[in-house]
Amino acid sequence: xxxxxxxxxxxxxxxxxQINSQVxxxxxxxxxxxxxxxxxxxxxxxxxxxDQYYLWDNGxxxxxxxxxxxxxxxxxxxxxxxxxxxxxxxxxxxVTSGPSNxxxxxxxxxxxxxxxxxxxNSVAQDTKTINLDTxxxxxxxxxxxxxxxxxxxxxxxxxxxxxxxxGIKWNKDFVYSxxxxxxxxxxxxxxxxxxxxxxxxxTNGTTYDKKSIMHYPIMxxxxxxxYMVDWNNSISDGDKALMAALYPKTGNxxxxxxxxxxxxxxxxxxxxxxxxxxxxxxxSFNIKTAGTSxxxxxxxxxxxxxxxxxxxxxxxxxxxxxxxxxxxSLTLAxxxxxSANKISSQDFELFIPYSAFPAGTPTDVEAxxxxxxxxxxxxxxxxxxxxxKFKLVR
Ligand SMILES: [Zn+2]
Numbered sequence: 001x002x003x004x005x006x007x008x009x010x011x012x013x014x015x016x017x018q019i020n021s022q023v024x025x026x027x028x029x030x031x032x033x034x035x036x037x038x039x040x041x042x043x044x045x046x047x048x049x050x051d052q053y054y055l056w057d058n059g060x061x062x063x064x065x066x067x068x069x070x071x072x073x074x075x076x077x078x079x080x081x082x083x084x085x086x087x088x089x090x091x092x093x094x095v096t097s098g099p100s101n102x103x104x105x106x107x108x109x110x111x112x113x114x115x116x117x118x119x120x121n122s123v124a125q126d127t128k129t130i131n132l133d134t135x136x137x138x139x140x141x142x143x144x145x146x147x148x149x150x151x152x153x154x155x156x157x158x159x160x161x162x163x164x165x166x167g168i169k170w171n172k173d174f175v176y177s178x179x180x181x182x183x184x185x186x187x188x189x190x191x192x193x194x195x196x197x198x199x200x201x202x203t204n205g206t207t208y209d210k211k212s213i214m215h216y217p218i219m220x221x222x223x224x225x226x227y228m229v230d231w232n233n234s235i236s237d238g239d240k241a242l243m244a245a246l247y248p249k250t251g252n253x254x255x256x257x258x259x260x261x262x263x264x265x266x267x268x269x270x271x272x273x274x275x276x277x278x279x280x281x282x283x284s285f286n287i288k289t290a291g292t293s294x295x296x297x298x299x300x301x302x303x304x305x306x307x308x309x310x311x312x313x314x315x316x317x318x319x320x321x322x323x324x325x326x327x328x329s330l331t332l333a334x335x336x337x338x339s340a341n342k343i344s345s346q347d348f349e350l351f352i353p354y355s356a357f358p359a360g361t362p363t364d365v366e367a368x369x370x371x372x373x374x375x376x377x378x379x380x381x382x383x384x385x386x387x388x389k390f391k392l393v394r
Contacts, residue, residue, distance in 0.1 A: 049158035049198055049214070050246060052257045053373065053380045054117030056155065057290055058247050061091040065100035067128060077104060077132070080147040084155060087240040088247030092151070102154050104130045112136055112146045117156035121261040121288070122383055130154060141233040145213060148235060152214050156246065157239075160212040161229075162198045167208075169224045170195055178222070209238035258294025258375050260332070262287050262383040268300070268369045269345070270390040278353035279392070281326075283369040283385070284341040289332045296332060296382065297372045298340075300350045301325040302357070303387060305364040310357065318356035326352040329374070354394040365392045 056062055064081065066074045078094045085091060092102075102120050105128035113131050120129035130150050137143040161168060175194065179185040185193070194216065209215070210229050213236060218229040246253065265285040273280040281300045302310045302324045312319035318326055328350060332338065340348035366387035373380040 049160055049162055050156050050242065051116055051158055052156070052246075052255060053259055053291075053375070053378070054119055054156050055246060055253075055259055055291075056090060056118055057259075058253050059089045059091075061093050062102060062154075063098075063100040064092050064094050064102045064104065065096065066094065066104045066106070069106040069134075073106060073134075076143070077147055080144055081151040083148055083235060084151060084243060087235070088155070088243035089249045090155060090243075090247045099125060102130060103128045104132060106132050106134055108133060108135050112150055114150040114153040116153050116158070118259060118261045120154065121263055122265070141231070145231065145233045149213050152239070155243070157214050157242070158198065159193070159196075160209055160215040161194065161218070162196050163208045164197050165208050166210075168218065168227060171222055171224045175222050178219070207238070209236055211236035212239050214239065256291045258289065258332075258334075258373055259291035260287060260289050260294060260296060260373050260382060262371050264342075265369070265383060265385055268367060268385065268388050269341070270367055270388055272393065273351065276351060276353065278351055278356070279367075279390075280346075281350040281352075281367060281369075282341045282346050282348065283350070284345075285369075285371075285383070286337060286339045286342065287332070287371070287382075289334055289336045289338075291334060293331060293333050295329055295374045297327050297329045297370075297374060298348075298350065299325055299327040299370040299372065300352065300367050301370060302352070303366040303368065304362055305366065305389070307366070307387070310361055310365070313356060313358035316356075318352055324352070324357055324361075326350050326356070354392075357392060357394075361392060363391050363393065365390055 064078075066077055069077075074094075078092075081092050103123075103125075110131040111133050115123070115129045123129050132146065132150065136146050160166075172195065176187055176190050179190050179194075183189075211232055213232050213234065215229055215232055217231045218227065220228060222228070248254075263286045265283065268281055268283040271280050271282070272278075283298070283300070287296065299320055301320055304310060309321075309323040312322055312324050318324060320327055328348075366389050368387050369383070369385040371382040371384075373382055
């Protein structure tokens, strides 16, 4: 499997598990978990940065549950989030029981962050998909902005300052030290949240929108040429146009991509297979397909007990991103709801022979199930499981 080695990092680090590990302070901005892949964009359509692989269906009702907090806060969040309904054919219905697509958790330390679009569908029903940090609710304007911004991500929008056509000349060392001091952000946090620059294909070929509510403020001294961006405390005209193009109220979305998501991943059985002299793995999940047809790589990658991926022993079929692993790729039609190892416990197998593990591989091994969508040159992370421990006894 010829892929860039960085894809492994991508697949294992952008997981939704990360949402729990964010520790943030006051309201500079959100620390949203976003896809890091490049993305081919239709340059004639909406402006602004969006991940079209993670958009909801046009016209969809998205169920939102606020998991905690006072009634007053819940009502406020609902009112602000529903602002987006004015501009696109999308409906946010707030529920207090039953299943939900988006779940909001309020705390006083977790920062503001959200999963992007339909990634939320892959998260367990008892787990948040948006965190709102009430310590950032320092003024009505900040509060409004934080909530609307996070719901912007939840509908598929990306940070506007990642635009490759913004021309922002960051004064990087200064920004690192400022955000370390005021937010406790590491260099990596700053790189991920501010300096990331998407491929030109992510834009719509029109203009960069410094007024977007998805743009962070740029403070004095943060750029080498004095460029600054104010707090954007309202949905800009560009944001409205973007939402209208992504979720058109009449007609269909102009450009469709495969929009797939994994649900109901429970576990992966890992069993020795003496007949075939290797390990059979049976991940249990459902996959829902929408948009267009697309190809998904269902992958198992192997790690030692310290979480380090085991290097592949050769450059053969069992080399995934340079590591010992196995995969099956399937091209899936649109509008399917498929299951693996649900109806029968062993109807979808991944297999790796013992010979694919290099000499000296320890007995205590872990396997992760990873699903990645491939569309043209794009690789989009769909799922990355927790590791499953097993004994490698040949
Ligand atoms: Zn954000």
